[in-house]
Amino acid sequence: MDDAVAARFAEIVGEHDLLTGDRIPEDYARDESLTCEPSKPAAVAKPATAEEVAALLRMAAEHGVPVTARGTGSGLSGAARPRPDGLLISFERMNSVLEIDVDNQVAVVQPGVTLAELDRSTAAAGLAYTVYPGELSASVGGTVGTNAGGMRAVKYGVTRNNVLGLQAVLPTGEIIRTGGKTSKISSGYDLTQLIIGSEGTLALATEVIVKLYPRLAHTSTLLAPFGDLDKVMKAVPKILASGLTPDILEYIDNLTMAAIVYTEQLSLGVPDEIRDATQAYLVVGLQNRDSDRLDGDVERAGELLADLGAADVYVLDGGSARKLIEARERAFWTAKAAGADDVIDVVVPRSEMPGFLATVREIATAAEAGAIGCGHAGDGNVHLGIFCKDPQRRHELLHDIFAAGMAAGGAISGEHGIGEAKKDHFLALEDPAKIALLRRIKQAFDPRNILNPGTLFD
Amino acid sequence: MDDAVAARFAEIVGEHDLLTGDRIPEDYARDESLTCEPSKPAAVAKPATAEEVAALLRMAAEHGVPVTARGTGSGLSGAARPRPDGLLISFERMNSVLEIDVDNQVAVVQPGVTLAELDRSTAAAGLAYTVYPGELSASVGGTVGTNAGGMRAVKYGVTRNNVLGLQAVLPTGEIIRTGGKTSKISSGYDLTQLIIGSEGTLALATEVIVKLYPRLAHTSTLLAPFGDLDKVMKAVPKILASGLTPDILEYIDNLTMAAIVYTEQLSLGVPDEIRDATQAYLVVGLQNRDSDRLDGDVERAGELLADLGAADVYVLDGGSARKLIEARERAFWTAKAAGADDVIDVVVPRSEMPGFLATVREIATAAEAGAIGCGHAGDGNVHLGIFCKDPQRRHELLHDIFAAGMAAGGAISGEHGIGEAKKDHFLALEDPAKIALLRRIKQAFDPRNILNPGTLFD
Numbered sequence: 001m002d003d004a005v006a007a008r009f010a011e012i013v014g015e016h017d018l019l020t021g022d023r024i025p026e027d028y029a030r031d032e033s034l035t036c037e038p039s040k041p042a043a044v045a046k047p048a049t050a051e052e053v054a055a056l057l058r059m060a061a062e063h064g065v066p067v068t069a070r071g072t073g074s075g076l077s078g079a080a081r082p083r084p085d086g087l088l089i090s091f092e093r094m095n096s097v098l099e100i101d102v103d104n105q106v107a108v109v110q111p112g113v114t115l116a117e118l119d120r121s122t123a124a125a126g127l128a129y130t131v132y133p134g135e136l137s138a139s140v141g142g143t144v145g146t147n148a149g150g151m152r153a154v155k156y157g158v159t160r161n162n163v164l165g166l167q168a169v170l171p172t173g174e175i176i177r178t179g180g181k182t183s184k185i186s187s188g189y190d191l192t193q194l195i196i197g198s199e200g201t202l203a204l205a206t207e208v209i210v211k212l213y214p215r216l217a218h219t220s221t222l223l224a225p226f227g228d229l230d231k232v233m234k235a236v237p238k239i240l241a242s243g244l245t246p247d248i249l250e251y252i253d254n255l256t257m258a259a260i261v262y263t264e265q266l267s268l269g270v271p272d273e274i275r276d277a278t279q280a281y282l283v284v285g286l287q288n289r290d291s292d293r294l295d296g297d298v299e300r301a302g303e304l305l306a307d308l309g310a311a312d313v314y315v316l317d318g319g320s321a322r323k324l325i326e327a328r329e330r331a332f333w334t335a336k337a338a339g340a341d342d343v344i345d346v347v348v349p350r351s352e353m354p355g356f357l358a359t360v361r362e363i364a365t366a367a368e369a370g371a372i373g374c375g376h377a378g379d380g381n382v383h384l385g386i387f388c389k390d391p392q393r394r395h396e397l398l399h400d401i402f403a404a405g406m407a408a409g410g411a412i413s414g415e416h417g418i419g420e421a422k423k424d425h426f427l428a429l430e431d432p433a434k435i436a437l438l439r440r441i442k443q444a445f446d447p448r449n450i451l452n453p454g455t456l457f458d
Numbered sequence: 459m460d461d462a463v464a465a466r467f468a469e470i471v472g473e474h475d476l477l478t479g480d481r482i483p484e485d486y487a488r489d490e491s492l493t494c495e496p497s498k499p500a501a502v503a504k505p506a507t508a509e510e511v512a513a514l515l516r517m518a519a520e521h522g523v524p525v526t527a528r529g530t531g532s533g534l535s536g537a538a539r540p541r542p543d544g545l546l547i548s549f550e551r552m553n554s555v556l557e558i559d560v561d562n563q564v565a566v567v568q569p570g571v572t573l574a575e576l577d578r579s580t581a582a583a584g585l586a587y588t589v590y591p592g593e594l595s596a597s598v599g600g601t602v603g604t605n606a607g608g609m610r611a612v613k614y615g616v617t618r619n620n621v622l623g624l625q626a627v628l629p630t631g632e633i634i635r636t637g638g639k640t641s642k643i644s645s646g647y648d649l650t651q652l653i654i655g656s657e658g659t660l661a662l663a664t665e666v667i668v669k670l671y672p673r674l675a676h677t678s679t680l681l682a683p684f685g686d687l688d689k690v691m692k693a694v695p696k697i698l699a700s701g702l703t704p705d706i707l708e709y710i711d712n713l714t715m716a717a718i719v720y721t722e723q724l725s726l727g728v729p730d731e732i733r734d735a736t737q738a739y740l741v742v743g744l745q746n747r748d749s750d751r752l753d754g755d756v757e758r759a760g761e762l763l764a765d766l767g768a769a770d771v772y773v774l775d776g777g778s779a780r781k782l783i784e785a786r787e788r789a790f791w792t793a794k795a796a797g798a799d800d801v802i803d804v805v806v807p808r809s810e811m812p813g814f815l816a817t818v819r820e821i822a823t824a825a826e827a828g829a830i831g832c833g834h835a836g837d838g839n840v841h842l843g844i845f846c847k848d849p850q851r852r853h854e855l856l857h858d859i860f861a862a863g864m865a866a867g868g869a870i871s872g873e874h875g876i877g878e879a880k881k882d883h884f885l886a887l888e889d890p891a892k893i894a895l896l897r898r899i900k901q902a903f904d905p906r907n908i909l910n911p912g913t914l915f916d
Contacts, residue, residue: 103695103809126699147644158642160651161619174891180867181807182838184616186605186655187869187876187884188914189896193618193651197644214701237561241584243672243747289701293751349639351561380640409638411645418645426645433632438647440902445895456646 001042001085005063009045009087012055017046017093027073028088029081032332033421034342036078041068041088048093050167050175050206057204058173060087061448067171068452069200071139072114075146076332076343077419079199079455091141094206097121104181105212106164111141111205118210127212130156130247133415134329144205147197149415151285151328154240154378155247156213158415160196167207168195171446181209194441199417200452202445216287218294221248221321222301224310225270225278229253232280233354235308236377239284240350244301248285249378250328254278256374256385259334264327268320274311282310282377283324331374335385341394342386344422346405347414350380357382359404367397381414399425418456427458459500459543463521467503467545470513475504475551485531486546487539490790491879492800494536499526499546506551508625508633508664515662516631518545519906525629526910527658529597530572533604534790534801535877537657537913549599552664555579562639563670564622569599569663576668585670588614588705591873592787602663605655607873609743609786612698612836613705614671616873618654625665626653629904639667652899657875658910660903674745676752679706679779680759682768683728683736687711690738691812693766694835697742698808702759706743707836708786712736714832714843717792722785726778732769740768740835741782789832793843799852800844802880804863805872808838815840817862825855839872857883876914885916 010018019028020043029038042065047053060067066086073080082088095112102125109118116136118129131143133150142148144166149158156162165179168191178191195203226232232251239249252260257278260266270278284301288294302313316324327334335343348356360382364371370387384401388394402412402425412418418426427435439457442449468476477486478501487496500523505511518525524544531538540546553570560583567576574594576587589601591608600606602624607616614620623637626649636649653661684690690709697707710718715736718724728736742759746752760771774782785792793801806814818840822829828845842859846852860870860883870876876884885893897915900907 101807101809102699104807105695105698106807147642147648149642149644153642157619158644160642160648161615170891170895176889176892176895178892180869181809182805182868182872184605184607184611184618184805184834184837184839184872185869186607186616186871186873188888188892189656189660189899190605190618190651190654191892191895193648194899196648198647202647214699216701237563240563241560241672243674347640347642349559349562349564351559351639376642379642381642410640411638411643413644414640414642415644430646431634433628434634434636434646434649437628437634437649437902441647441652441899444898444902 001065005065006043008059009043009056012052012059013045013047019044028070031073031075031078031080033076033078033419034336034340035421036081039081039084041082041086042084044088044090046090046093050169053089053169053204053206054173054175056089057169057171060450061171061173064448065450066453067450069204071112071142072137074135074138075142075419077417078421079145079417079419079452081420083454089204091139100125101181106181107210107212109140109208109210111139111208113140114138115140122212123215126215128215129210130213131159131162134332140208141205144196144208145200146417147415149376149381151248151250151376154249154376155245160193162211163192163196163208164211165209166192166195166205168203168205170203171448171451179209199419199455201442201455202451216289218291219285219287220294220298221316221325222284222298222305223268223314223316224282224284224305225274225312226280226282226310227277229280229357230354231309232282235282236350238308239304240378242304244286244297246284247287248283250283250374251377252281252283252328252374253372254280255372256331257281259338260327263334263337264323266323266327268324269314278311283328328374331383338385339387340385341388344386344398345381345383345414345416346401346410346412347379347381348405348408348410350378352408353380353382356405356408360384360401363397363400363404367393369397379414380410402429420455423456459523463523464501466517467501467514470510470517471503471505477502486528489531489533489536489538491534491536491877492794493879494539497539497542499540499544500542502546502548504548504551508627511547511627511662511664512631512633514547515627515629518908519629519631522906523908524911525908527662529569529600530595532593532596533600533877535875536879537603537875537877537910539878541912547662549597558583559639564639565668565670567598567666567668569597569666571598572596573598580670581673584673586673587668588671589617589620592790598666599663602654602666603658604875605873607834607839609706609708609834612707612834613703618651620669621650621654621666622669623667624650624653624663626661626663628661629906629909637667657877657913659900659913660909674747676749677743677745678752678756679774679783680742680756680763681726681772681774682740682763683732683770684738684740684768685735687738687815688812689767690740693740694808696766697762698836700762702744702755704742705745706741708741708832709835710739710741710786710832711830712738713830714789715739717796718785721792721795722781724781724785726782727772736769741786786832789841796843797845798843799846801841802844802856803839803841803872803874804859804868804870805837805839806863806866806868808836810866811838811840814863814866818842818859821855821858821862825851827855837872838868860887878913881914
């Protein structure tokens with residue numbers, strides 16, 4: 001990017017909010033992907049309005065400058081890594097909760113709002129935005145880009161199910177509105193859903209309308225150790241069929257639990273002899289607006305877990321429960337601290353989890369690699385820390401694991417996205433007819449190919 | 459279409475299942491739209507497999523033959539009305555429930571399966587497909603095309619929220635699979651969601667994976683007459699904020715209720731003096747897996763409705779409740795029988811319903827027309843029978859009503875779709891930048907423009 005172009009960008013957002021050269025902090029060169037090398041952009045713009053975003057995109061299109069959007073950089077797929085010759089648009093100044101609309105149970109927020117901030121704002125109204133990916137420092141815009149999920153998705157769905165509308169800027173520079181404060185629309189193609197999960201390649205969200213739920217007052221967390229991972233997996237459909245509607249249904253394998261307990265200095269009250277005979281744990285969260293009903297559900301869930309083969313069932317006290325959930329949310333950091341070389345999140349139909357995990361164990365053993373983890377058992381979303389130093393062997397290992405997941409009727413990623421990190425596997429494994437169609441859709445939005453080139457596609 | 463082309467279509471599906479000329483029944487010329495004139499196609503094909511559908515589309519593309527898909531023809535927007543020179547693909551032979559998968563709580567069905575059949579199949583497994591538009595003779599494929607909603611959407615969402623994956627044939631002839639038996643995927647653009655609600659203009663679904671829920675054993679229905687329509691509308695957000703999660707939350711204005719009671723010979727137990735002072739009714743359906751909890755919810759809902767201004771609250775007995783719900787589901791037929799000239803289903807944010815309905819009354823009065831109805835109060839989806847004989851005046855009236863709905867943050871249709879019937883209004887009122895983008899997306903799927911030309915776009 002030459003200086004003249006940077007100067008034009010500076011005219012749009014102001015000198016103060018257009019960074020070049022040494023003014024660009026290292027942090028803007030990367031997201032949290034473990035495998036994408038950092039890459040500083042030529043310039044960083046911090047727009048304050050949708051109109052400024054539109055002007056930036058028009059200018060970028062005119063000069064053929066690639067544009068990457070950034071929320072808080074907590075993504076795991078490299079979709080927020082900028083191009084060295086490109087413009088990074090950081091949404092950090094567009095960070096207002098514009099409205100908490102109690103009657104319609106929605107919030108209208110700017111993309112730079114973090115989930116933690118949104119949680120605080122909604123709590124004041126007795127409501128909640130129920131998408132809780134592990135990282136609450138994530139921005140709403142970022143979660144729209146990746147279609148983020150998290151633990152509560154088993155009850156409330158993922159970002160896709162909780163975003164009702166957008167204001168978005170097209171790479172051709174127009175500002176459009178999609179959807180609205182309504183949960184149903186049948187009036188033309190659903191652009192909201194198309195933009196969600198598109199990883200910054202189709203349009204940039206400048207306002208997001210999210211669905212809120214009443215914040216339920218009473219919660220309880222059960223921990224059930226199982227001697228056998230298969231039994232955990234087979235218990236999951238039964239729990240969901242029971243009608244108990246847990247808001248958390250997670251499995252944690254014994255190695256991951258050991259790492260969590262050690263790192264977080266947790267005390268869960270599991271006796272040594274049970275812990276030593278445990279292959280995996282199931283964590284079941286229950287919520288209710290009524291404490292008596294919650295008690296009834298806890299009792300029923302305890303009986304059900306015992307019937308399904310749990311060695312015991314522990315109702316965690318509030319403090320331990322919170323710590324365990326938070327530690328589970330930080331599982332990525334635990335894996336990273338343990339030296340994981342990659343972190344993946346294949347999704348399969350939940351009934352396929354036992355078979356898929358057995359296949360993963362075989363593939364990893366054959367490759368002399370490690371693949372341990374935890375995951376959203378109710379969703380079939382398997383999070384694995386991959387331990388395999390050699391890049392070529394790791395590439396083959398991942399290829400085989402992704403292929404196994406897809407063969408089981410699943411997909412490469414349940415919630416992290418493809419980004420740059422998994423792009424090669426995505427393009428190699430996905431149906432070429434679908435890839436060709438996705439490319440034509442990309443072209444329909446972005447004829448100059450300025451938005452996040454290199455993400456999803458080559 | 460010349461005879462040679464028809465002969466090629468016959469080679470694909472067999473002579474018996476390719477109809478031309480007098481062999482085409484009148485019914486294939488139309489759907490249930492009140493305003494689209496019937497139009498017989500040049501040929502009707504009844505494929506048995508996705509491969510046959512693909513072969514038909516390739517042949518149609520080669521010869522520039524427009525193609526319209528048809529389920530059971532129960533649509534209300536004219537999106538299944540064929541072109542006189544075109545091919546109608548009827549999915550009546552692709553009518554198998556392929557799988558009820560209890561562990562994953564999904565069903566895999568062919569597009570020609572009706573909702574009534576799916577309801578029977580899932581009931582046997584203790585599960586339910588929770589999308590119940592009024593017309594259970596609708597096909598699953600048709601509901602995918604329109605993103606059908608219905609009364610239970612207030613709790614369970616619309617078709618969009620309950621379809622997890624598709625097998626679909628592109629107008630370029632490829633058969634693709636989208637999504638799967640999982641509720642979360644972040645691996646490329648969401649083609650499932652893009653095809654849902656596209657009214658047969660982007661791709662034809664040949665298999666549909668739908669989400670199922672446990673079928674709840676205990677249900678109760680409350681009827682609350684209100685002296686004032688505004689009070690009904692203002693009660694709705696309070697009921698939803700209470701956490702009672704009704705599966706039905708409908709309003710019925712007094713004229714529509716009178717027509718329903720008369721047509722269906724219903725006896726609801728409302729005393730004359732209350733009925734005469736009623737402007738609208740709220741119908742609240744509650745479900746629970748536990749009968750004691752249901753009783754508690756009914757009591758709580760009754761108190762809440764009384765607090766919110768209901769003149770009284772009636773818990774309907776099972777037979778009356780079922781009849782009232784069925785009659786409400788047939789409200790379209792009641793409106794048609796009463797001589798309605800059109801039926802529309804504008805959606806607005808639910809908090810905007812009082813203002814929107816007041817505006818509709820003003821517009822209708824000024825036009826010396828009638829606009830009466832009922833609707834999905836929890837969803838802001840207002841169903842109105844329009845009584846106005848003169849086509850030009852009716853067109854202006856609808857334009858003004860749709861414009862008012864959009865100005866209130868809503869859309870022309872919540873669940874019926876745009877089709878041919880509302881296309882002129884859609885194109886006149888929607889943001890031209892969005893229309894241009896939708897056209898480019900259409901082009902990305904269907905470069906030869908063979909799928910349902912004239913629906914959504916000119």
